Structure formats: structure tokens, C-alpha cells
Amino acid sequence: MRRISIGVTTGALVLGVSLAAMTSAVMAQSVTLTLGSWRTEDLAVWQDQVLPAFEATHPDINVEFAPINTNEYNAAIQSQIEGGTGPDLITCRPFDVNNEWIGRGYFSELDGLAGMANFTDTAKAAWTFEGHTYCVPVAAVLAGFYYNVDIFNELGLTPPTTTAEFIAVLQAIQDSGKYTPLAMGSADSWQLAYNGLYSVGPAYWKGEEGRLGLIDGTKKLTDPEFVEAFKAFAAWRPFLPPGQEALAYPDMTQLFTLGRAAILPDGSWNIKQVTSTGLNVGVFGPPAVEAGGQRYLQEMPDMAIGINAASPNQEAARTFLDWVAGPEFQQIYVNTAPGFFAMSNQAVTYDNALAQNFADLKTGASLTPRLALDRLSAGTPPLDDEIWRLLQLMMTTDTTAEQATQELQAGLESWYGPQKGN
Amino acid sequence: MTRPATARWSLLLFVLPALAIYVMFAVAPLVSSVVMSFFNADRTLGSVFVGFENYIYLFTEPVVSARFWNALVNNIKYFAIHVLVEVPIGLLMAALLTSGALRRSEGVYRTILFIPATLSVVIVGFIWRLIINPLWGVVGFPLLGNQMTALPTISLMGVWQYVGIPMIFLYSALLAVPNDLVEASRLDGASPWRTFWDIKFPLIVPQFGLIVILTFIWTFNGFDLVFALNGSAPGPNYSTDILGTYFYRTFFGSSGQVADLDLGATVATVIFTIMLLVTALYFWLVQRRLRAHTV
Numbered sequence: 131m132r133r134i135s136i137g138v139t140t141g142a143l144v145l146g147v148s149l150a151a152m153t154s155a156v157m158a159q160s161v162t163l164t165l166g167s168w169r170t171e172d173l174a175v176w177q178d179q180v181l182p183a184f185e186a187t188h189p190d191i192n193v194e195f196a197p198i199n200t201n202e203y204n205a206a207i208q209s210q211i212e213g214g215t216g217p218d219l220i221t222c223r224p225f226d227v228n229n230e231w232i233g234r235g236y237f238s239e240l241d242g243l244a245g246m247a248n249f250t251d252t253a254k255a256a257w258t259f260e261g262h263t264y265c266v267p268v269a270a271v272l273a274g275f276y277y278n279v280d281i282f283n284e285l286g287l288t289p290p291t292t293t294a295e296f297i298a299v300l301q302a303i304q305d306s307g308k309y310t311p312l313a314m315g316s317a318d319s320w321q322l323a324y325n326g327l328y329s330v331g332p333a334y335w336k337g338e339e340g341r342l343g344l345i346d347g348t349k350k351l352t353d354p355e356f357v358e359a360f361k362a363f364a365a366w367r368p369f370l371p372p373g374q375e376a377l378a379y380p381d382m383t384q385l386f387t388l389g390r391a392a393i394l395p396d397g398s399w400n401i402k403q404v405t406s407t408g409l410n411v412g413v414f415g416p417p418a419v420e421a422g423g424q425r426y427l428q429e430m431p432d433m434a435i436g437i438n439a440a441s442p443n444q445e446a447a448r449t450f451l452d453w454v455a456g457p458e459f460q461q462i463y464v465n466t467a468p469g470f471f472a473m474s475n476q477a478v479t480y481d482n483a484l485a486q487n488f489a490d491l492k493t494g495a496s497l498t499p500r501l502a503l504d505r506l507s508a509g510t511p512p513l514d515d516e517i518w519r520l521l522q523l524m525m526t527t528d529t530t531a532e533q534a535t536q537e538l539q540a541g542l543e544s545w546y547g548p549q550k551g552n
Numbered sequence: 553m554t555r556p557a558t559a560r561w562s563l564l565l566f567v568l569p570a571l572a573i574y575v576m577f578a579v580a581p582l583v584s585s586v587v588m589s590f591f592n593a594d595r596t597l598g599s600v601f602v603g604f605e606n607y608i609y610l611f612t613e614p615v616v617s618a619r620f621w622n623a624l625v626n627n628i629k630y631f632a633i634h635v636l637v638e639v640p641i642g643l644l645m646a647a648l649l650t651s652g653a654l655r656r657s658e659g660v661y662r663t664i665l666f667i668p669a670t671l672s673v674v675i676v677g678f679i680w681r682l683i684i685n686p687l688w689g690v691v692g693f694p695l696l697g698n699q700m701t702a703l704p705t706i707s708l709m710g711v712w713q714y715v716g717i718p719m720i721f722l723y724s725a726l727l728a729v730p731n732d733l734v735e736a737s738r739l740d741g742a743s744p745w746r747t748f749w750d751i752k753f754p755l756i757v758p759q760f761g762l763i764v765i766l767t768f769i770w771t772f773n774g775f776d777l778v779f780a781l782n783g784s785a786p787g788p789n790y791s792t793d794i795l796g797t798y799f800y801r802t803f804f805g806s807s808g809q810v811a812d813l814d815l816g817a818t819v820a821t822v823i824f825t826i827m828l829l830v831t832a833l834y835f836w837l838v839q840r841r842l843r844a845h846t847v
Contacts, residue, residue, distance in 0.1 A: 201806075317782075376685065
């Protein structure tokens with residue numbers, strides 16, 4: 131028995147070695163680019179869909195998708211690049227992390243790239259530093275509210291459009307006694323900010339007006355519009371499931387997909403999981419403050435790709451990025467990874483109906499990224515992490531919106547230049 | 553017969569493979585992370601020697617140092633709970649296993665009690681998270697969502713998992729206690745309780761001390777269980793943050809935070825120093841004086 135298995139192993143080994151020798155002989159004439167990414171879950175998307183499409187039209191360029199664990203991505207890329215072993219193509223984090231990386235000279239500048247014309251300045255903002263762009267935007271994520279259409283029909287409810295309607299809908303579901311109004315828990319503090327405050331808040335701080343006001347120091351977190359936004363989020367607390375203090379993100383999704391909760395505040399990235407049980411799911415955007423008021427929608431630049439300045443294959447990398455900037459790539463990517471949305475100004479259609487619904491929410495809405503990730507989190511304490519922590523305190527203890535915003539403002543003033551003088 | 557010099561050389565040769573691996577995978581990374589803590593790479597110029605600047609920053613920057621002390625205090629609590637719960641229970645189990653009261657089922661119990669220690673922490677975290685989940689589990693109270701209960705809850709999960717280690721350690725020590733002593737005490741009319749505390753326990757005191765200090769090392773190196781349950785910014789309000797997660801957060805950054813490798817190395821060096829000092833002090837002050845009664 132042992133002898134047989136040794137024979138098989140040796141055979142396989144010989145076969146493997148000769149195969150490897152053959153492929154490397156073929157590849158010898160072409161350039162191979164490595165693409166570093168934190169999306170380990172997208173391995174199949176890139177290997178089976180995206181890259182073959184590129185290689186079909188560019189036989190001389192070979193791209194290898196080399197993902198790194200999400201949590202270790204930043205540290206791994208930093209040590210690889212500083213040690214001279216970085217990938218040719220680097221997936222770019224949005225805003226602060228990337229600005230820091232640009233400042234350290236990790237990227238080649240992409241201003242002259244033809245495909246860049248497909249992106250507006252807003253789309254490029256997260257990867258632009260001192261007027262130059264360093265990464266080609268790949269995808270953004272949206273956040274809103276998934277709702278169980280059957281529960282809404284059963285209770286005779288329609289998706290709310292104003293804050294007052296939103297609370298009335300939650301109250302009606304609560305009163306029915308059959309379902310939990312909101313599938314949300316406070317154990318994973320990040321999602322209180324990303325799925326909660328950053329969705330309902332922009333209607334109060336007027337999206338970009340408030341966000342940029344914080345950045346240039348003309349507004350403070352203790353200003354009434356921000357306090358009101360925190361209060362609007364705190365108003366959800368009575369509608370959360372019992373024991374919500376210890377419920378994590380997967381628990382929320384489960385509560386919703388099992389049909390026990392009517393509304394799930396969540397991001398577009400969760401589309402696949404939310405619809406996995408065949409539930410009849412709809413989506414609505416964050417409510418406006420008053421009837422007829424401006425609607426806002428959180429559109430967060432998530433991912434872009436840049437070129438490692440130290441890569442010897444600059445020309446091939448630029449060719450690849452030019453293709454990434456074009457409609458062919460965008461169309462393939464957003465449809466193989468539903469929940470991610472193209473950022474270019476070219477028309478893209480979404481095969482996934484719910485993704486299309488999500489994309490439709492953009493129409494007529496004023497778009498804004500997450501409040502605290504641009505510049506405001508580049509110091510200690512990072513505003514974004516502090517918002518997570520204080521929202522968690524607000525939802526689990528008796529911390530008020532006033533106390534939370536005061537503490538956040540004090541933390542920001544302690545290091546952020548434009549806020550210091552106030 | 554070989555000459556002494558040759559013998560010495562061949563001795564060295566035998567030690568060399570193990571020594572090489574140890575140096576390569578334990579000593580070298582340790583030394584390089586200590587070296588790294590004296591540099592700052594967050595400059596456009598590349599890595600620059602900055603002396604104790606990283607240490608000064610770690611202990612003087614208000615937020616960074618407050619989080620560090622918070623993590624240290626939490627880690628001390630984490631250790632205290634392990635020592636006060638895990639070690640005594642381990643001792644009790646070892647005493648019961650060696651008491652003879654279990655007769656032939658001794659092996660079965662020994663195996664069952666040790667099984668959790670062989671499980672992956674991710675599995676342990678997942679199972680316990682479900683058991684105490686207010687929605688699907690058996691406990692209605694949000695144990696992990698409350699600042700007072702979160703850390704003790706996680707500590708007790710760790711205790712549940714690793715209670716087999718002190719048990720097996722003390723069990724083997726108790727097995728080595730000479731039977732004639734135990735028998736003599738029984739013939740003299742000592743109760744099992746008295747026999748244990750006056751005969752058996754004094755004989756295993758050195759091993760008992762060792763398991764306490766090992767628990768200290770394990771808990772101060774602790775990371776996996778907290779990370780599996782609460783991620784790298786363990787809430788609520790950093791109430792379950794321990795040194796391991798603090799280091800991880802600093803060194804690896806997060807989606808919105810740049811990884812600070814040098815400060816991370818500084819934190820790692822401080823953790824190492826704390827452990828080195830406490831362990832050295834323990835061996836110097838306590839363990840030397842603990843001596844099994846010579847029979």
C-alpha cells in the first residue's frame with residue numbers, strides 16, 4: 131500500500147515538475163504582472179473571469195492575482211515595498227492610508243493614462259494627492275436599507291422616505307409584535323458607523339457640505355447638524371432586537387435572512403448573503419429629513435489599482451490599468467462581484483436585480499463617502515475608530531449624542547490642524 | 553575512547569541543528585524586532601535611527617499610552633482570572649484523577665478533560681459565541697456586550713479550553729509522588745484531605761509554581777481568543793483589549809489605518825520586556841526557594 135502511494139506521489143511530482151517547466155517556457159516570452167489585493171474572496175472572480183478576458187486581447191501580458199489576508203494587507207504591502215519585493219500592481223485603500231502610501235513614494239503617477247478620462251474628479255478623489263492621481267478606481271460600495279417585501283406587504287407598509295415615516299414604519303413593525311423592526315446589533319462597532327450613522331447622518335449634515343466642513347475646519351462635530359444626526363441614529367435603539375449589545379454582524383444578517391426582522395441596515399457588499407435564502411428583498415435609501423427634502427446616499431470608494439513605482443514592468447502595468455479603466459472590465463467586475471459598483475462615467479448594467487435597485491438609488495440622491503475616512507483619521511486618535519467606539523457606547527450605555535460628539539470633537543482637535551484653532 | 557576535545561566538538565555538532573533552527577526562527581526575529589523599535593520608517597527618506605523616540609511616543613502620547621495602560625490592566629485581569637480559576641480547577645481535577653476514586657474510568661476522564669485544549673480557538677470562540685448568544689443561545693444577557701462582563705466572559709472561555717493543561721501537568725507531578733509516603737500517612741490515620749495538603753501538595757509545589765508562571769507567559773502572549781471573538785479593536789469600549797490585540801492593531805493597521813511597523817515593534821519589545829522581567833524575577837525570587845521535600 132505504502133509502495134503504491136509512493137509511486138503515485140512520485141509520478142504526480144514528475145508530472146507537476148514537467149508541467150511547471152512547460153508553462154514557464156511559454157511564459158518566458160511574456161511579461162508577468164502580480165496584482166496584490168486584500169480581496170481573498172475574489173480569487174475566482176479574477177482568475178476565472180476578469181484576467182482571462184484581459185489576456186484574450188493581450189496575449190503578451192500575464193497577470194497573476196496575489197491576494198493577502200485583509201487584516202494583514204496594509205502591513206504586508208508596506209513591508210514588501212520597503213523591502214523591494216512588492217507586487218507590480220497594488221490595490222489601493224481609499225483616502226488616508228493611500229495618501230500616506232503616495233507620500234512615501236509607493237506609486238507611479240497616472241495622470242497621463244488615457245483611461246483616466248472615464249472618471250470624474252469626485253470618483254478619483256480618494257486616490258488623488260496634491261493634484262495627481264495614482265490609482266485607477268475599480269469599485270465603490272453603497273449602503274442603505276434592505277427590507278423584507280413580504281413583511282412589508284403583510285403589515286401594509288411602504289418604504290419610508292422621511293425620518294418621521296421611517297420611525298413610524300419601525301413603530302408599526304414593533305406594534306405588530308411578530309417581527310423585530312431592525313436587524314442590528316452593537317457588537318461589531320464598525321457597522322454602527324458604516325451601516326447606521328453614515329447612512330442616516332448625511333441628511334442632517336448635508337453630505338459633502340458637512341464632511342468637507344469638518345475637513346477644512348469650518349464645522350465642528352458639536353454643531354447642531356452633527357448632534358442631530360447622532361440623535362437620529364440613537365432613535366433606532368428601541369427598535370433593535372433584545373440582547374443587541376452582544377449581537378455581531380453575522381447575527382444581524384441571519385436574523386434578517388431567516389425572516390425574523392423586517393429591515394436590515396447594511397452595505398451593498400452583503401447582497402449575496404442577504405438574498406441567499408431566497409427571501410423577497412427590496413432596498414430603500416436613507417430617508418430625507420423632511421418631505422421633499424434632499425436625499426443623500428453613502429457611496430464609498432472602496433478599491434482602486436495603482437502601479438508600484440519600483441516595478442520593472444511599468445509599460446505593461448499601464449496597459450493593464452488602461453483596460454481596467456475601460457467599460458469591458460467594469461462590466462465584468464461588477465457583475466461577477468455583485469454589490470460593487472462601477473465608478474466610471476460609462477454606462478454599466480447590473481445583472482443582479484437587487485444590485486440594479488441599489489444603483490437606481492443613486493438617481494436624484496446626493497452622494498457622499500463615509501464621514502471620517504478622508505484626512506480626519508490620519509492621526510491619533512483616528513476619528514473613524516473613535517466614532518465606532520462612541521456609537522457603541524451610545525447604543526449600549528447611557529452616553530448621549532451630546533456627550534459623544536463632544537468627546538469626538540475633543541479627540542479631533544487634539545491633533546487635526548484645521549480644527550485646532552477653533 | 554574519544555579524547556575530551558573531540559567529544560566537545562561532536563557535542564556541538566549534535567546541538568547545532570536545533571540551535572540553528574532556534575536562532576533562525578526565534579532569536580533572529582526577536583532581535584530584529586528590538587532593532588526595528590529604534591527606527592522610524594514613516595519618512596520619505598526611508599528608515600531612520602531615532603533612538604528611544606518610539607518608546608517616548610508610546611508612553612507620552614495621551615491616547616496611545618492610555619490605550620496601552622488599558623490593555624496592560626486588562627491583561628493583568630485576564631491573567632488573574634486564569635490563575636484563580638484555571639490552576640485551582642486543574643489542581644482539583646489532577647487530585648481527583650490520582651485519588652484512585654475513579655478507578656478504571658481515570659483514563660476516560662483524563663481524555664475528556666483534555667480534549668478542549670486540542671481544539672482550535674476559532675472553533676472554541678465560535679461555539680461559545682453561539683452558546684451565550686442572546687438571540688440563539690441559552691443566556692439572555694449580552695455577556696460580551698457589557699463592559700463589566702465581557703473580559704471575564706472571554707477569560708472563562710479560555711479557562712474552559714485550557715484547563716486540561718495545568719491538569720495534565722499537575723497530574724503527572726502527582727503520579728511521581730511515592731506511594732509509600734501516601735500509604736504511611738493513611739496508616740497513621742490521616743484523612744485524604746490532610747494527606748493531600750500535607751503530603752502530596754508540598755511535593756509538587758515546584759511544578760505548581762511553574763504552571764503559574766507558564767500561565768502568566770501564555771496569558772501575556774494571549775491574542776487568538778480575543779481576536780477570534782472581538783477582532784482587533786476589541787470592545788465594548790476597548791474593555792477586552794489585551795496587549796496582543798493592542799500590538800496587532802498597531803503593527804498591522806486596519807482598512808482605514810496605516811500600519812505602524814516601528815511602533816508595533818516597540819509595543820512587542822515592551823511586552824517582551826515585561827514578560828522577561830516578571831519571569832526572571834519569579835525564578836530568581838521564588839522558584840529557587842521552592843524545593844520539593846527530599847524524601
